[in-house]
Amino acid sequence: MARDKASSKIAKAATEIGGLLRAPARVIPLLRKLGRDSFRLTFEQRHLYSYASTQRESAEVLNSVLRWILDAQRPDGGIAAYYSLLTGYSESYPEVTGYIVPTLYDFAGVGGDKGAVARASAERAMLWLLSLQMQTGAFPAGLHGSPDERAQPSVFNTGQILQGLVRAYRETNNPEARNAAMRAGDWLVAVQQADGCWSGPSAYQHVPHTYYSMVAWALAELGEPSRAWDSQRERPYRNAAEKSLDWALSHFRPSGWIDGIKLRGHPTYLHFIAYVLQGALETGVLLRRNDAIDAVAKSAWVLLRKFEANKFLPGAYEPDFKAGHRFTCLTGNAQMSCIWLRLFEVTNDLRYLNAALKMNEMLKGLIPSRGPAGMIGGVSGSYPIWGRYQPLRFISWGSKFLADDLLLEQRMKQSLPAEEVEVLPCAS
Amino acid sequence: MRIVILASSVYSETSCAMAVRLAEVGYIPVGGLALSSLNRATLLRKFAQWGPREALRYARSKLIPQTGTAPGRMQNKLLEPWLKAGEQRFRNLKEVARFYRFPVAVCRDQNAAASVSRLRVWAPDLIVFTGGNILRKAVLSVARLGVLNLHLGLLPEIRGMSSPEWSLLSNVPVGVTIHSMDEGIDTGPILRRLEFPDAKQCRSRAELRNRLIAFGVEQIGNVISDLDRGLLAPTPQPDQDVDTQCFVMHEWLQARADGLLTGRLTRATHE
Numbered sequence: 001m002a003r004d005k006a007s008s009k010i011a012k013a014a015t016e017i018g019g020l021l022r023a024p025a026r027v028i029p030l031l032r033k034l035g036r037d038s039f040r041l042t043f044e045q046r047h048l049y050s051y052a053s054t055q056r057e058s059a060e061v062l063n064s065v066l067r068w069i070l071d072a073q074r075p076d077g078g079i080a081a082y083y084s085l086l087t088g089y090s091e092s093y094p095e096v097t098g099y100i101v102p103t104l105y106d107f108a109g110v111g112g113d114k115g116a117v118a119r120a121s122a123e124r125a126m127l128w129l130l131s132l133q134m135q136t137g138a139f140p141a142g143l144h145g146s147p148d149e150r151a152q153p154s155v156f157n158t159g160q161i162l163q164g165l166v167r168a169y170r171e172t173n174n175p176e177a178r179n180a181a182m183r184a185g186d187w188l189v190a191v192q193q194a195d196g197c198w199s200g201p202s203a204y205q206h207v208p209h210t211y212y213s214m215v216a217w218a219l220a221e222l223g224e225p226s227r228a229w230d231s232q233r234e235r236p237y238r239n240a241a242e243k244s245l246d247w248a249l250s251h252f253r254p255s256g257w258i259d260g261i262k263l264r265g266h267p268t269y270l271h272f273i274a275y276v277l278q279g280a281l282e283t284g285v286l287l288r289r290n291d292a293i294d295a296v297a298k299s300a301w302v303l304l305r306k307f308e309a310n311k312f313l314p315g316a317y318e319p320d321f322k323a324g325h326r327f328t329c330l331t332g333n334a335q336m337s338c339i340w341l342r343l344f345e346v347t348n349d350l351r352y353l354n355a356a357l358k359m360n361e362m363l364k365g366l367i368p369s370r371g372p373a374g375m376i377g378g379v380s381g382s383y384p385i386w387g388r389y390q391p392l393r394f395i396s397w398g399s400k401f402l403a404d405d406l407l408l409e410q411r412m413k414q415s416l417p418a419e420e421v422e423v424l425p426c427a428s
Numbered sequence: 429m430r431i432v433i434l435a436s437s438v439y440s441e442t443s444c445a446m447a448v449r450l451a452e453v454g455y456i457p458v459g460g461l462a463l464s465s466l467n468r469a470t471l472l473r474k475f476a477q478w479g480p481r482e483a484l485r486y487a488r489s490k491l492i493p494q495t496g497t498a499p500g501r502m503q504n505k506l507l508e509p510w511l512k513a514g515e516q517r518f519r520n521l522k523e524v525a526r527f528y529r530f531p532v533a534v535c536r537d538q539n540a541a542a543s544v545s546r547l548r549v550w551a552p553d554l555i556v557f558t559g560g561n562i563l564r565k566a567v568l569s570v571a572r573l574g575v576l577n578l579h580l581g582l583l584p585e586i587r588g589m590s591s592p593e594w595s596l597l598s599n600v601p602v603g604v605t606i607h608s609m610d611e612g613i614d615t616g617p618i619l620r621r622l623e624f625p626d627a628k629q630c631r632s633r634a635e636l637r638n639r640l641i642a643f644g645v646e647q648i649g650n651v652i653s654d655l656d657r658g659l660l661a662p663t664p665q666p667d668q669d670v671d672t673q674c675f676v677m678h679e680w681l682q683a684r685a686d687g688l689l690t691g692r693l694t695r696a697t698h699e
Contacts, residue, residue, distance in 0.1 A: 354678050358678050416684070
């Protein structure tokens with residue numbers, strides 16, 4: 001087992017180095033990025049009183065992030081998992097392609113002329129996803145064409161792709177998207193355990209995970225009565241979502257920490273903590289479960305206080321949010337900002353909005369505005385780029401969450417009433 | 429009563445005004461402990477926040493303090509009554525100390541063992557905090573009556589930073605609270621909580637802050653006097669379990685707070 005692991009690591013390293021040797025033009029951007037992150041780490045000050053002011057407008061960064069996603073779309077219509085500074089773009093990644101679809105449609109709603117491009121991109125992505133669905137209704141694990149994909153259907157990927165299918169049907173009324181969504185939903189309901197979790201060969205590492213609350217969210221979307229699906233079939237999806245939510249909530253500790261993330265061989269990355277929170281929050285909102293919203297708010301507040309004290313969130317934590325690692329997982333930070341923005345929307349507590357705005361200043365400052373196509377507008381796995389989470393890569397799910405975050409920021413700012421000075425009656 | 433002042437810097441106008449106000453009500457401080465205003469961490473922070481030009485200007489102003497009798501630039505003109513003694517204007521805590529004859533020490537960390545020892549030597553009955561580090565138990569327990577803080581918001585509703593701005597945006601009355609400090613952030617027992625009646629007259633956040641500070645400096649003299657005469661006892665804050673801590677406000681929200689002030693002024697003018 002250990003020998004297999006070691007040889008797989010060696011093979012991976014050989015591939016990465018080989019990639020760089022095949023494309024030596026990538027050496028300069030790589031060195032430049034390493035140098036820039038080292039410099040920034042040396043001089044930046046992050047503490048309770050520190051504050052990053054707006055250097056880059058959110059709209060400009062949003063456009064740049066969307067450009068990155070569009071560039072990452074492969075000829076087959078799928079979105080690459082990442083752009084590596086060593087090996088370039090990866091193969092298409094079904095899971096991320098699925099949940100990038102709602103992001104593309106959201107951008108299409110506000111993006112003017114560029115919105116049409118985003119919409120077309122979403123439709124191409126959807127066509128590709130439809131071609132991947134298995135007989136059972138499930139979607140495969142791993143990168144497109146990888147051995148994993150042939151081997152196994154994946155609960156998590158099916159849930160993430162279900163988000164895209166539901167949204168695509170709402171946007172296009174395409175019956176194929178509707179049927180695919182219901183088949184995926186039926187499969188998820190069928191393989192769910194009695195206690196609400198998913199385990200067995202279709203679960204990552206064959207064990208149940210609390211971050212599958214993201215799957216619950218997709219099922220809650222599918223079972224939402226206003227979605228005009230088949231009204232006879234809404235109930236099982238909602239029940240499955242509710243069961244999954246209950247199972248996830250039973251793993252929340254009084255400290256706000258969540259057990260059951262269970263990533264064997266990996267630390268508990270912020271990305272996965274944020275997955276649990278985001279899934280539980282959105283499911284809670286859809287199912288009108290205040291207990292879920294309260295539980296998420298408690299955990300999100302613990303992380304907000306940590307963020308405010310240091311102006312960044314560590315990329316991984318030990319239980320009870322102790323001993324955070326030194327690198328930052330940008331995707332997890334963007335997800336937390338999304339969660340704070342949604343909590344602001346739900347609770348009206350401006351402190352969530354305040355933290356999200358500051359988080360976004362930090363994130364915007366780390367999005368490259370120069371370099372090769374795979375770098376500009378890209379969200380690196382870690383900051384610094386050599387951090388433990390997806391080192392030396394710009395990852396498409398990071399772009400997805402940052403785009404969601406900036407779109408939400410825009411919506412929240414617009415939702416606040418205009419300043420009083422505009423509406424005061426003038427006696428003269 | 430023996431009182432020591434803790435200051436964020438010897439150049440802090442609030443610290444200077446506070447020391448003079450205490451002297452005015454009969455309590456000349458027995459010592460002042462200020463954070464060093466020119467250290468690597470502060471300079472790097474200014475560099476990151478303001479950029480190289482402003483950081484350099486800041487460093488120059490600390491290295492080459494103004495000399496002579498020129499009035500110099502005052503950040504909060506409302507503190508002027510306390511920063512003047514006849515023809516002289518106090519430019520820093522050391523000048524105030526020289527005038528009233530009390531010692532001032534500079535440290536890099538108010539919680540450091542050396543700082544605590546220094547405070548113990550002065551044997552204060554009360555410490556008045558005007559800025560600096562988040563204080564730890566060792567400092568908080570030096571004085572018999574603890575450490576007093578002037579908080580620019582009403583407790584317990586608004587704790588933490590950017591309090592006047594958070595008060596405005598949260599529709600909580602603007603005011604100040606004079607309270608004893610404990611290990612939490614603005615969670616200690618309250619001595620006096622005062623709404624600020626003139627908030628509507630302010631045209632900007634900066635003006636509001638300046639007026640609140642001047643109002644607070646005036647009031648803290650009265651509070652200490654009442655405390656010394658046994659007319660005042662600290663009252664524990666209600667709602668200890670509710671987390672009302674606020675953090676530095678983002679500039680987009682600050683601009684909204686400014687807009688709100690302008691709006692109120694417009695309404696007040698037309699009414």
